[in-house]
Amino acid sequence: MNGNNNPIGVFDSGIGGLTVLKELTLKLPFENFIYVGDTARVPYGTKSKETITHYASQIIEFLLSKNVKLIVVACNTVSSNSLNILKKKYKLPIIGVIEPGVKKAISITKNKRVGVIGTKATINSHTYKKFLKKEKIKTFEKACPLFVPLVEEGWFDNEITQLVAKEYLNDFKDKDIDTLILGCTHYPMLIPVIKRVLDNVNIINSAEAVSLETEEVLFKNKLLTNNKTKGKVEYYFTDLTELVLEISEKILETPLQNVNKIFFP
């Protein structure tokens, strides 16, 4: 028997995790969600593992105070640095963004040659490579540091973004990859631009993989809601500028309601 109507917690260092939230609300429209974006302390990528774990713990404790039944870590940096520690520390189900994307890539690649793009921090951690190596998959990694600021500027698909994508992704052309993992939650906004450069490659949007995994975990733990009307989303940001709201609306393709500011000491 299911019927747990508590919300699902979703968090990111900033607004990139909204691509994950968007997929989750499409896949699980009757669930309630609470999104936390730590926009005051973004980016996490340059911070130490200890600091990242501390920030994530503060957010999780806030989400627990809101009685969430499951948490999605919609942030590659937290997922690659702190997921195991957080899973040990807290009792509820916690889902990261990395393993669902990896699983999907393993199931889809035919020639076992996979590309991964992400921020400098994610790529330098070689997290994806380590997972894929276990499955004897040859991995090609490439950091794309301008992709996040381009998305945060709202330039999802223009001439400049296309040129940047070409510059970064041309490296993959002679690597014969058949699958590319988007290793950053901002990147799904750039899929049209990426597809124009790598037209014969399967693009793995981790957000989709994460929402499938979330549904599965909720089902297995008998935590799916029995609500039959559209769920509610509440937003909490640690810094709330006009630009945060503007880009968030562009990502979600809808105006944000129930937006709050929150402070972590």
Add this chain to the structure above:
Amino acid sequence: MNGNNNPIGVFDSGIGGLTVLKELTLKLPFENFIYVGDTARVPYGTKSKETITHYASQIIEFLLSKNVKLIVVACNTVSSNSLNILKKKYKLPIIGVIEPGVKKAISITKNKRVGVIGTKATINSHTYKKFLKKEKIKTFEKACPLFVPLVEEGWFDNEITQLVAKEYLNDFKDKDIDTLILGCTHYPMLIPVIKRVLDNVNIINSAEAVSLETEEVLFKNKLLTNNKTKGKVEYYFTDLTELVLEISEKILETPLQNVNKIFFP
């Protein structure tokens, strides 16, 4: 009588302040310098005034422990948020990056129409506008959020950077400005690209204005060195990645020596 051979402290939230250091070492080649780049906590632009002042105080206290005789705040965010507080708190001469650029613009503009470009944080603070308004100068402000990541990627002058510059700076074309202030220490690396878009406009590189001001203040306070050989530069970064070193060398056009890592709790 001069003859104070203690070093000059220079600091920034990251590596942008190296453009200021570069001008200082050209203008004052016999002085010793200590540069602090807070690369672990960059960017400051999204942080609160209290946090920015706290971070800057930690850096200044470190510089004082190294017996610096003067401090250059080579960071627009700290200069616009915290300079007055820091000047009251510490006794040695402290020079920011904003007023020297403003003074230069006032002296150079003929039609009293000045443009200012900077990060979102600097532009939203309207610091430049407030200073220039006192002199009855009409100010046009424009945030250029992609300029910093482009410089940090090392793309100082390529097709993409040129297109981004055109996109941002075209706004100034019908404003009839005769002077443009670079309100961010990263931007001097983009001068060739900026000049191609705004070819009849005086570009104010605050780094040059700051080095002139520094020489003046040292002279007035009888603090100029009597050393007659090339001075030494020591570098301290709170996070020390390959990219930090790579881009720092591109900005300074020379390999860095005496590089240290430092931690602020």
